[in-house]
Amino acid sequence: MTSNEPTVDYAGIPLPEVMIMTNRLLKAETTEKVLDALATVGHIRQINMTGESLPKTINSGPNKGLDNNHSERKAIEFNGKEVELRHLVGAFYLELDVEDEDTLDATVAGIKEACDRTIPFGYDLQVGRYSKYRTSLHDYRGA
Amino acid sequence: MAYKRQFYPGATTxxxxxxxxxxxxxxxxxLRDVSMDDVVRIMGHRNPGEDYKTIHAPLDENPYETLCPIRALVKPIEGAKSGDRIRYIQFTDSVYFAPISPYQRAWMYLSRYRGIDTGTLSGRQIIEVRERDLEVLAKEMIDNETFDPALTGIRGATVHGHACRLDENGLMFDGWQRYVWDDSKKEVVYVKDQVALPLDRKISVGKPASMSDLQKRTTIFRADGVDMRDDKEVSMYGLRIHKLRTLGGYQPFKVKGV
Structure with a gap:
């Protein structure tokens, strides 16, 4: 069973999250641009990305085990660190470090502005809570 | 009165x-002309120019042929006559207005070709034929209007992508990247065969069609294109089959005037 534990420590309160679904799957280069743009927006506690999986090797059929060499499965640079992309990114989940509605609105506006600038073909943005924010009993269960 | 064959109801595109x-x-x-050698390369069953492998002796060398009543009735296709292996090609069709979808591929294949076996899945359609006949069929299917370079994929295994969002170049997602976008020529080129073995050289399958053109060519009903409910005759045909199957399953005596 894969672990479903939260990716960062519990903030003490359930923080709001922004979900960005892009209309097209993004190239690694565009993903990097989006992340760089989001980095300039304050009050973001963590960013998780997902999309369509790009296997490292051919995972079935007669050529199983052969290198896949997908041009978009590569390392991108973010915040001075290398991030290994394993997906063709199509969604961003941003946990916001905000405590009142005014800050929330201002942060969401900043995120929208960053996305408008960098995401081609449009996107869908929603505010809510889409992932787990603290460990639960389930995470202590054995396999 | 002679029966006139009907195919599908409705008046929408x-x-x-x-x-x-x-x-x-x-x-x-x-719409395009991909050479036969390139079609053979993309399928990857044999090298161009190589002999066809056989699984039985040619039929005219078979002493029992004349004793078989079925063989007397059915004229064999070329590959069967020569004893070819049965090979396959599999197409994946995107939900984003691909020219055709898997279910209609089955209808089309069975209506147009002899000696084939085809299987339908949600996003892909496999077709199995004797090798030399398959090559002719595959070339026709890649060259004709049912194929779009961006929204139709030739994928023998790991076909995932038909219901995924398109990428930035408008190509259907393929985790194995069998085809790539050539930005200089604005064309789609195959770099791997249908089971992801890298090809010796790139094979161009041409330029993708525009979305407005695809909406005129597609067989796919979609809420953001032509809604199936907008075609009264198609809706009634579906409802009729649904009703007949449901009633026929448990209250066949109620099937009256349907």
Whole structure:
């Protein structure tokens, strides 16, 4: 069973999250641009990305085990660190470090502005809570 | 009275296209010309120029042939005559207005070709034929209007992508990247065969069609294109089959005037 534990420590309160679904799957280069743009927006506690999986090797059929060499499965640079992309990114989940509605609105506006600038073909943005924010009993269960 | 064959009801564009693709009397438009050697390379069953491998002796060398009543009735296709292996090609069709979808592929294949076996899944359609006949069929299917370089994929395994969002170049997602976008020529080129073995050289399958053109060519009913409910005859045909199957399953005595 894969672990479903939260990716960062519990903030003490359930923080709001922004979900960005892009209309097209993004190239690694565009993903990097989006992340760089989001980095300039304050009050973001963590960013998780997902999309369509790009296997490292051919995972079935007669050529199983052969290198896949997908041009978009590569390392991108973010915040001075290398991030290994394993997906063709199509969604961003941003946990916001905000405590009142005014800050929330201002942060969401900043995120929208960053996305408008960098995401081609449009996107869908929603505010809510889409992932787990603290460990639960389930995470202590054995396999 | 002689029975006149019917294909599909409806008057909307997808319904008319379904009829066209299924009707064997309609010659499908040829939009590109991928050479036979390249088709053979993309399928990856044999090298171009290589002999066909056989699984039995040619039929005319078979002493029992004349004793078989079925063989007396059915004229064999070329590959069967020569004893070819049975090989396959598999197409994946995107939900984003691909020219055709898997279910209609089955209808079309069965309506147009002899000696084939085809299987339908949600996003892909496999077709199995004797090797030399398969090559002719595969070339026709890649060259004609049922194929779009961006929204139709030739994928023998790991076909995932038909219901995924398109990428930035408008290509259907493929985790194995069998085809790539050539930005200088604005064309789609195959760099791997249908089971992801890298090809010796790139094979161009041409330019993708525009979305407005695809919406005229597609057989797919979609809420953001032509909604199936907008075609009264198609809706009634579906409802009728649904009703007959449901009632026929448990209260067949109620099937009256349906």
């Amino acid at each position: 997808p319904a008319v296209n379904r009829r066209r693709y299924m009707d064997p009397k309609v010659n499908l438009k040829k």
